[in-house]
Amino acid sequence: xxxxxxxxxxxxxxxxxxxxxxxxxxxxxxxxxxxxxxxxxxxxxxxxxxxxxxxxxxxxxxxxxxxxxxxxxxxxxxxxxxxxxxxxxxxxxxxxxxxxx
Amino acid sequence: xxxxxxxxxxxxxxxxxxxxxxxxxxxxxxxxxxxxxxxxxxxxxxxxxxxxxxxxxxxxxxxxxxxxxxxxxxxxxxxxxxxxxxxxxxxxxxxxxxxxxxxxxxxxxxxxxxxxxxxxxxxxxxxxxxxxxxxxxxxxxxxxxxxxxxxxxxxxxxxxxxxxxxxxxxxxxxxxxxxxxxxxxxxxxxxxxxxxxxxxxxxxxxxxxxxxxxxx
Amino acid sequence: xxxxxxxxxxxxxxxxxxxxxxxxxxxxxxxxxxxxxxxxxxxxxxxxxxxxxxxxxxxxxxxxxxxxxxxxxxxxxxxxxxxxxxxxxxxxxxxxxxxxxxxxxxxxxxxxxxxxxxxxxxxxxxxxxxxxxxxxxxxxxxxxxxxxxxxxxxxxxxxxxxxxxxxxxxxxxxxxxxxxxxxxxxxxxxxxxxxxxxxxxxxxxxxxxxxxxxxxxxxxxxxxxxxxxxxxxxxxxxxxxxxxxxxxxxxxxxxxxxxxxxxxxxxxxxxxxxxxxxxxxxxxxxxxxxxxxxxxxxxxxxxxxxxxxxxxxxxxxxxxxxxxxxxxxxxxxxxxxxxxxxxxx
Numbered sequence: 001x002x003x004x005x006x007x008x009x010x011x012x013x014x015x016x017x018x019x020x021x022x023x024x025x026x027x028x029x030x031x032x033x034x035x036x037x038x039x040x041x042x043x044x045x046x047x048x049x050x051x052x053x054x055x056x057x058x059x060x061x062x063x064x065x066x067x068x069x070x071x072x073x074x075x076x077x078x079x080x081x082x083x084x085x086x087x088x089x090x091x092x093x094x095x096x097x098x099x100x101x
Numbered sequence: 102x103x104x105x106x107x108x109x110x111x112x113x114x115x116x117x118x119x120x121x122x123x124x125x126x127x128x129x130x131x132x133x134x135x136x137x138x139x140x141x142x143x144x145x146x147x148x149x150x151x152x153x154x155x156x157x158x159x160x161x162x163x164x165x166x167x168x169x170x171x172x173x174x175x176x177x178x179x180x181x182x183x184x185x186x187x188x189x190x191x192x193x194x195x196x197x198x199x200x201x202x203x204x205x206x207x208x209x210x211x212x213x214x215x216x217x218x219x220x221x222x223x224x225x226x227x228x229x230x231x232x233x234x235x236x237x238x239x240x241x242x243x244x245x246x247x248x249x250x251x252x253x254x255x256x257x258x259x260x261x262x263x264x265x266x267x268x269x270x271x272x273x274x275x276x277x278x279x280x281x282x283x284x285x286x287x288x289x290x291x292x293x294x295x296x297x298x299x300x301x302x303x304x305x306x307x308x309x310x311x312x313x314x315x316x317x
Numbered sequence: 318x319x320x321x322x323x324x325x326x327x328x329x330x331x332x333x334x335x336x337x338x339x340x341x342x343x344x345x346x347x348x349x350x351x352x353x354x355x356x357x358x359x360x361x362x363x364x365x366x367x368x369x370x371x372x373x374x375x376x377x378x379x380x381x382x383x384x385x386x387x388x389x390x391x392x393x394x395x396x397x398x399x400x401x402x403x404x405x406x407x408x409x410x411x412x413x414x415x416x417x418x419x420x421x422x423x424x425x426x427x428x429x430x431x432x433x434x435x436x437x438x439x440x441x442x443x444x445x446x447x448x449x450x451x452x453x454x455x456x457x458x459x460x461x462x463x464x465x466x467x468x469x470x471x472x473x474x475x476x477x478x479x480x481x482x483x484x485x486x487x488x489x490x491x492x493x494x495x496x497x498x499x500x501x502x503x504x505x506x507x508x509x510x511x512x513x514x515x516x517x518x519x520x521x522x523x524x525x526x527x528x529x530x531x532x533x534x535x536x537x538x539x540x541x542x543x544x545x546x547x548x549x550x551x552x553x554x555x556x557x558x559x560x561x562x563x564x565x566x567x568x569x570x571x572x573x574x575x576x577x578x579x580x581x582x583x584x585x586x587x588x589x590x591x592x593x594x595x596x597x598x599x600x601x602x603x604x605x606x607x608x609x610x611x612x613x614x615x616x617x618x619x620x621x622x623x624x625x626x627x628x629x630x631x632x633x634x635x636x637x638x639x640x641x642x643x644x645x646x647x648x649x650x651x652x653x654x655x656x657x658x659x660x661x662x
Contacts, residue, residue, distance in 0.1 A: 003152045006258060008192055011159050013254035015166050015185075021247035022170035025240050028229065030175050030221060034182050037213065038166055044205075045189055052196040055273060057281050060201050061290055064282070067208055068297045072304030074213050078220045079311035085224050086314075176397065176459060183452070203441040211448025215478055218455050222471055278437055279498055 008049040016042035029084075029091045033077050040070045133164065155195060162188035174228035179217050186210040198277040324427075332433045336413060344567040345375035347616065354617065355624045379560070387556035390462060397460035402554070402561035405453030408446040409568035415439040416575045417501045419585045419605035423597055431585075431605065432501060439500040440488055443576060444481070447531060450569070451477045454533075454540075454550050457562075461553035469549025472631055473540035476530055479638035480537075484527035486646035490520040490653040491580045504584035512583040516656060519649040521581045523642055525618075528573040530638065532566060535623040539631050574615035582611050 015038060022035030044063045051059020081091065088096055137160065165181040165188065172178050186209050193202035275281060286294050349364065349371060356363035364371040389395065419431035436442060451474050458470010491513055492498060495506040507513055514521045530537040540549040551562045578584060585604040595603065629637065 003155055005196075006261070007155060007159070008196060009258050009261075010255070011162065011192065013251060013258065014163055015189075017247050017251040017254065018163070018166045018170055020250060021243055024243035024246070026170065028175060028226075030217065030226065031170070031178055034169055034178055034217065037182065037209075038169060038185065041186060041189055041209070044201075045192060048193055048196050048198045048201055052198065052276075055276065057276070057285050060198055060277065060282055061285050061293075063201055064204065064286075065293060065297055067204065068301065071208060071213050072300055074216055075304050075308040076311065078216055079308040081220060082223065082312045091224065091226060174394075176394075176456075180397075180400075180452075180456075199437050200441075203438045203445055206445040207441060207448055211445055211451070212478070215448070215451055215455070215474065218452065218459075219471070219474065222455065222459050222467065279441075 005049050005053045008045060012042040012045040012049065015039075015045070027092050027094055029081050029093055030078075032093065033074060033081075037070060037074065040066055151195065155192075158188050158191050162192075175221050175226050176218070177228075179214060179221065182217075183210050183214050186214070196277075197273060200277055200279050200282050328429060329433060332431075333414070336433065337410065340410060340413060340568065340571065341564075343571055344564050345379065347567045347570070348378060348563075349374050350616070351620050351623075354620045358621070358624045382557055382560040385556035387558055388553075390553045392462045393553065394460040394462070397456045398553075399558075401453050401457035401460060402558055402565065403453070404456065405450055406561055406565040406568060408450040409565060409572045412443055412446045412572045413575060415442050415500055416572075416579055417504055417584055418608055419601050420597075422601045430501070431601070435499055435501050438498045440492055440498045440503070444485055444488065447481060447484070448478075451481075453565070457554070458550040461550070463553050466550050466552050469540045469552070473533060473550055476533075476537065476540065476634060476638070479635060480527040480530035480642070483523050483638060483642040483646050484531065486643070486650060487520040487524035487527065488580065490517050490646075490649055493650075493653050493657050500579055500584075503580060504586060507583040508586045512581065512586075514581040516661070517581070517649065517653060519645060520653070521577075523646045523649065524581065525577060526637075526642060528577060529619070529622065530634070532569040532573055532619075534566070534570065534619055536626045536629050537634055539628060539634060570616060570619050571612065574612045574619065577615050578608060578611035584608060 019035045019038030019042060022038065023032050026032055026035065044066050047059040047063045047066070051057065051063075084096060085091060090096070162185055165184040168181040169178045169185065172181065186205060190202040190205040190210070193199075193205060352374070353363035353371065364374045367373045367377050389398070414433040415436060417430070417432040417435070421428045421430045423429075454477065455470050455474040458466045458468075458473070461467075491503060494510065494513065494516065495503040497503070497506075510516070529535075533540060551559060554562060585608040587604055587607045590600055590603060593600075
């Protein structure tokens with residue numbers, strides 16, 4: 001019993017849209033970073049689905065590098081959040097929109 | 102694809118309910134569970150089929166993604182994101198990408214999310230009083246744009262060419278194993294692999310430097 | 318439902334039920350073993366009143382835990398508080414599903430492998446599940462709304478993820494000699510090339526040290542030390558919920574011992590069994606018993622080390638994990654690469 005690869009593509013599209021909306025409407029920096037991870041995850045799913053369709057492992061390799069880049073970006077982003085929090089005691093992006101207050 | 106249509110409708114309804122009445126989480130949960138039960142009963146005849154379970158896991162994935170974005174407590178958002186990552190790992194197994202599935206669990210759900218949990222614990226972030234989703238106009242504009250974007254993606258998918266199949270009947274020998282992946286990583290894509298290791302070191306050094314407390 | 322699916326379902330259900338029951342029984346009796354062995358080391362008697370030789374002591378302990386009042390702290394986050402013990406306990410049990418307990422057995426005309434799931438990435442599944450176990454500790458510390466719990470949870474999670482890396486490197490050494498990620502292949506490669514503990518002794522020491530740290534056992538149990546942090550991340554848990562943490566610690570110990578036996582001590586392999594010429598089922602039984610014996614050896618080692626060595630201070634612990642174990646593991650990888658290229662394994 002098989003199903004179409006399109007199902008996974010639709011799922012990835014939905015996850016990507018939800019992540020996109022999350023970045024736009026949330027103001028907590030950590031939740032914004034998490035929405036970005038959601039988007040990267042959806043992109044990974046698309047890559048793996050297409051890789052299954054074209055029977056080539058290149059999609060998997062690319063997906064692995066996307067995970068690597070997501071890890072680096074999460075680490076550096078969270079370090080910035082920590083440094084910012086020590087200064088401004090807030091994780092709300094609207095409060096740090098001015099360079100100096 | 103009828104199950105998928107039903108799922109999408111249910112999920113959109115739950116999202117709409119949650120956005121309109123964010124102060125009544127029990128109502129949305131109740132509505133979502135009743136819809137899930139209705140779908141389960143309607144499709145009970147192929148309870149062991151791949152399509153049914155793919156649809157069920159997809160339902161959980163999208164619901165948890167919505168809760169990541171809409172829940173006021175960041176720690177609970179992290180937990181729902183972990184659930185989402187585990188659902189996507191199950192999708193990878195259905196697409197015969199076994200190594201990617203396990204790597205997703207080890208790296209993404211097991212290391213990156215631990216980083217998020219650490220930062221939330223260090224900053225002691227409690228639940229936000231009242232979900233500050235941005236002012237009214239911003240919120241609706243963002244959701245509208247999100248809907249437009251989703252529609253764009255659906256249109257692009259509908260006019261796609263290939264009609265490939267996935268599932269247990271389409272097993273490709275040796276696909277998605279570590280051996281194949283290693284052959285590609287250290288063969289054709291060796292330079293990219295080494296560049297990724299340099300990137301990781303740069304990120305590590307950067308993270309340590311940025312988060313370091315200056316000893317005044 | 319076709320017969321093939323039915324057969325798979327029945328086989329899996331029976332194996333899971335047996336393994337689950339066995340695991341819980343061993344967890345319960347490990348508490349008794351710990352108390353008796355620690356008493357023997359300390360030159361006194363352990364519990365020997367309840368039943369002959371104290372064999373009903375775990376039952377008495379279980380009844381005591383059930384009758385204790387399970388207090389819910391008033392300002393704790395209830396959902397996370399109740400979820401945390403589950404997240405610690407479940408990965409420890411699930412990891413045992415990929416461990417091979419013995420060679421395939423001939424029953425009812427079928428060849429039944431003594432392993433619940435021989436997945437293509439068995440070694441990676443182990444690493445992934447141990448990564449997921451970190452969340453239980455972090456959530457327990459966070460949700461208890463208590464300074465000591467938070468500190469204990471943070472320290473313990475940092476310790477767990479630091480030693481995961483060293484364990485991963487040791488496992489990569491095993492992967493290189495076995496040539497495959499399936500645990501059954503790891504055992505079979507040790508049948509032909511000799512047990513990994515002989516060829517990869519530094520990796521074995523690294524794996525064992527990391528396993529001690531991963532299960533939060535002495536000498537690495539600072540996060541739950543009574544003199545430091547009251548009880549660390551499980552301060553606010555009482556009654557049956559505390560017993561879940563307690564059982565999870567022993568379940569993790571059993572899993573780590575089973576892994577050490579499979580990866581380094583040859584799993585269910587008994588050298589020289591083929592020469593005895595036993596029937597296949599009897600040979601399988603002997604090999605399963607041998608596996609159990611190896612796991613018991615490691616469990617005894619756990620208890621022995623606990624009551625012999627003093628506790629590490631937290632900075633000494635992190636120092637050991639990052640500055641000592643990681644370079645040793647990297648050097649060990651180079652050694653394994655050398656012996657693989659030279660054709661010795």
